[in-house]
Amino acid sequence: MANITCSSIVKSYGDYPVIDGLNLDIPDHEFVVFLGPSGCGKSTMLRMIAGLETVTGGRIEIGGTDVTDLPPGDRGVAMVFQSYALYPHMSVADNITFGLRRQGLPKAEIAPRLTQVADMLGLAPFLDRRPKNLSGGQQQRVAMARAMIKTPKVFLFDEPLSNLDAKLREKLRTEIRKMHLQLKTTTIFVTHDQLEAMTIADRIVLMRDGAIEQMGTPDEIFERPASHFVADFIGTPAMNFIDATIEPGHVARSGSIALSLSRDLFPGLRPGQKVELGLRPASMDLVEPGAPNAIAGRVVLVENMGAEGQVITEVDGREISFVTAQFRRVKPGDAVRFALRPDQIHAFDPVSGRSLLGA
Amino acid sequence: MTRNTFVRLTLVPAIALLATLALVSIGGAIWFALSNRTLRSPDYDFVGAYNFLRLLRDSRFFNALEISALWEVITVSGTLGLAVLLSVLIYETVQKPLWRNLICFAFLVPVLLPRVAAAFIWRFMYSPSLGVINYLCGLLGIGPVEFLADPSLALMSVAVVDIWQWGLFFTVIVLKLMETLPRDPIEAAMLDNARRWEIHAYVTLPMLKGPLISLALVKAVESLRSFDLIFVMTGGGPGKATETLDLYAYQMGINMGGRISYASAMSLLLLLVTTIAFTIIWKAGKKWAA
Ligand SMILES: Nc1ncnc2c1ncn2[C@@H]1O[C@H](COP(=O)(O)OP(=O)(O)OP(=O)(O)O)[C@@H](O)[C@H]1O
Ligand SMILES: [Mg+2]
Numbered sequence: 001m002a003n004i005t006c007s008s009i010v011k012s013y014g015d016y017p018v019i020d021g022l023n024l025d026i027p028d029h030e031f032v033v034f035l036g037p038s039g040c041g042k043s044t045m046l047r048m049i050a051g052l053e054t055v056t057g058g059r060i061e062i063g064g065t066d067v068t069d070l071p072p073g074d075r076g077v078a079m080v081f082q083s084y085a086l087y088p089h090m091s092v093a094d095n096i097t098f099g100l101r102r103q104g105l106p107k108a109e110i111a112p113r114l115t116q117v118a119d120m121l122g123l124a125p126f127l128d129r130r131p132k133n134l135s136g137g138q139q140q141r142v143a144m145a146r147a148m149i150k151t152p153k154v155f156l157f158d159e160p161l162s163n164l165d166a167k168l169r170e171k172l173r174t175e176i177r178k179m180h181l182q183l184k185t186t187t188i189f190v191t192h193d194q195l196e197a198m199t200i201a202d203r204i205v206l207m208r209d210g211a212i213e214q215m216g217t218p219d220e221i222f223e224r225p226a227s228h229f230v231a232d233f234i235g236t237p238a239m240n241f242i243d244a245t246i247e248p249g250h251v252a253r254s255g256s257i258a259l260s261l262s263r264d265l266f267p268g269l270r271p272g273q274k275v276e277l278g279l280r281p282a283s284m285d286l287v288e289p290g291a292p293n294a295i296a297g298r299v300v301l302v303e304n305m306g307a308e309g310q311v312i313t314e315v316d317g318r319e320i321s322f323v324t325a326q327f328r329r330v331k332p333g334d335a336v337r338f339a340l341r342p343d344q345i346h347a348f349d350p351v352s353g354r355s356l357l358g359a
Numbered sequence: 360m361t362r363n364t365f366v367r368l369t370l371v372p373a374i375a376l377l378a379t380l381a382l383v384s385i386g387g388a389i390w391f392a393l394s395n396r397t398l399r400s401p402d403y404d405f406v407g408a409y410n411f412l413r414l415l416r417d418s419r420f421f422n423a424l425e426i427s428a429l430w431e432v433i434t435v436s437g438t439l440g441l442a443v444l445l446s447v448l449i450y451e452t453v454q455k456p457l458w459r460n461l462i463c464f465a466f467l468v469p470v471l472l473p474r475v476a477a478a479f480i481w482r483f484m485y486s487p488s489l490g491v492i493n494y495l496c497g498l499l500g501i502g503p504v505e506f507l508a509d510p511s512l513a514l515m516s517v518a519v520v521d522i523w524q525w526g527l528f529f530t531v532i533v534l535k536l537m538e539t540l541p542r543d544p545i546e547a548a549m550l551d552n553a554r555r556w557e558i559h560a561y562v563t564l565p566m567l568k569g570p571l572i573s574l575a576l577v578k579a580v581e582s583l584r585s586f587d588l589i590f591v592m593t594g595g596g597p598g599k600a601t602e603t604l605d606l607y608a609y610q611m612g613i614n615m616g617g618r619i620s621y622a623s624a625m626s627l628l629l630l631l632v633t634t635i636a637f638t639i640i641w642k643a644g645k646k647w648a649a
Contacts, residue, residue: 085543
C-alpha cells in the first residue's frame, strides 16, 4: 500500500523529450488509469515507475521512499504486461511463484499463498500446465496471479486486456476492478480504450504528447472536459464541434444554428467573441417543431447500434450527428429537428482549445 | 503435377547420389571387413567375423574408443560452455551494437581458418622452446610445459584448439539467439527480484534450450571429424594419449600395418556405435527440450 509521487519527470530518447516535466500524485488505494492516444508516453511513464526505464530527470517516490535509482525488483511493484510475458518453459505454478522463490521465501510459506491466489483467479486446474497450453484469457490470469502473489505496494498494468476479444475483456475488466476493491492496492492501469478507462478508473490521467492534458474522475472528464482534445477523445460517438460567434443574449450563432448558452457556466462570454461549441451526440435528441435550442438538419445516414441509433445529418453543409432511441422513425433525406439543454453545451477557445468554463 | 510428385521428383537425384555414395562405400567396407586384405599383398581369403572378434580383444581399440568418447564430451561441453559463458558476458557488458558486431566478427575468424592451419599455429604456440604460451608461463614462473608431449595434457591441449575455433563461433550464434528473445519475460524477471545471473540461468537460457540442444548435436557430429586437427598436432601421441578411433583406423589401415580389412571392421563398428549413440541422444534431447 503506498502513494506514488512523480515530480518533474523528464524522459528523452536522444535529444527528443518524450515526457517533459510531468508531475503526478496518486493517493494510496487509488485506481488510476493512464489514457491517451498511441505514442503519448503512457507505457514510458509506467515503465519508469516500474524501473524498467531510467528517468532523464525528476524523482519518483513510492510510499514516501525515493525509488528513482532503485532496481525494479526493489521497488515493491508488480507489473502485468500486454504480452503477459510469462516464462514459457515453466509451469503455471512455477511462473506464479518465481518471484517469491527469488526472494528466498521458504517452500512452506509459498505453497499456501499459491493455493490462495490460484483459487481466487480460478487457476487451480492449470497449475501443472505450460503457458502455451492455455487460452489467452487464462494466460492473462496467470500474469495477474504472478503479480498478486507478491502482495506488492503498487500494481502496474500495461494494456493487459488489449489482446483479448471484447467479451473476455469485459469480464476480466470486472475481475480486475473487483480484485482492487478487495485488495485496495494502489494501481496504475494503462489503456488507450476510453470506455475501458471510464468503467474501471477512480481517476483518469489523460495524456497527450508526454504531458497531462487533464486529470480527474471519469465523470469530471466526461462532463467537464478541460480542452477540445479531451472532449474529442472521450465519448462515443465523438463530439460534434462547431465554430460559432457569440451574439447578444448569450447566444452562439453559426449559420442557421443559434444555441443559447448557460450564463452560470460561461459567465465571461462577450458578444462578438469566437468560440468552438462542443455538442455530444448522446446529449441531443429529436424534438418537436418549436422546441428551444433546436438544430434543423437533413438526415444523411442512420447507424443502428441496437437500443439506440446514431443519426448523421447535414446542417449548413457540415455534418452533425446525434443519438436517439427513435432512430427507426427517420430515414435518409428526412428533415429533422434535434436539440439539447444549454447546460450540456461545451465551449472552447478556438485558438488554445482550452475550455471556456467559468471564464 | 501435384506438389508431392514435384517434391519427390526433385529430391530423387540428390538422394540417389547420396545413397549411392554411402551405400557403395559401406558395402565396400563390409566386403573388406569380411576378408583379410592387406596393402602388402594382393591375395586374400574370406575370414568371416574374424576381424570383429579380434577387435573385441584389442585393448588399443578400446583405448581409442575411450579417447573418442572423451574427446566428444570435452569438446562438446567445452564449446557450449564457452559459448554460453561468453555470450552472456557480452550480452550483459557490451550494449553498443557496433562493438557487438565487431566482437562477433572477430569471433568468426578462428572457425574460418582451415583446421590444419589452426593446428600448425597452435602447435607452434604450444612449443616448449619457442611458443608464446610457454613464454607467458615462464613469466608466471611455471614451465616450460610440454603441452603436446605430456600424455596427461595432450588431449586437453588439442581440445583447447577445437574449443577455441568452435566455441567462439557458437558464442556468436548464441548471442544472436539471445538478441532475438522477447524482452518482456526478462523484464518480468527483473521485477520478480531475479539477479542478473538468475535471469540468465532461469529465463533466457532455458528459453534457448531447444536451439542449444541442436547446437550440441551439430558440434557432436562435427567433433567426430577431428582427424586433421589431432593428426597434425600430435599424430595420436604421445603414445596412445590422443589416439581416437579414426586415427587408430588410419594407423592400422594405411600408415603402419596396411591392414585395411581390420581397419574397415573398425570403421564399421564406429559407424554402428555412433548411429546408436546419436539416436539415443537425439531422442533424449527432443524429450528434454519439449
Ligand atoms: N526506445 C525508444 N527509443 C526512441 N523512442 C522511443 C523509445 N521508446 C518509446 N519511444 C517513443 O516514445 C513515445 C512514447 O512511447 P510509449 O510507448 O510510451 O507510447 P504509449 O503511450 O504507450 O503508446 P501505445 O498506446 O501505442 O502503447 C513514442 O513517440 C515512441 O516513439
Ligand atoms: Mg504502450
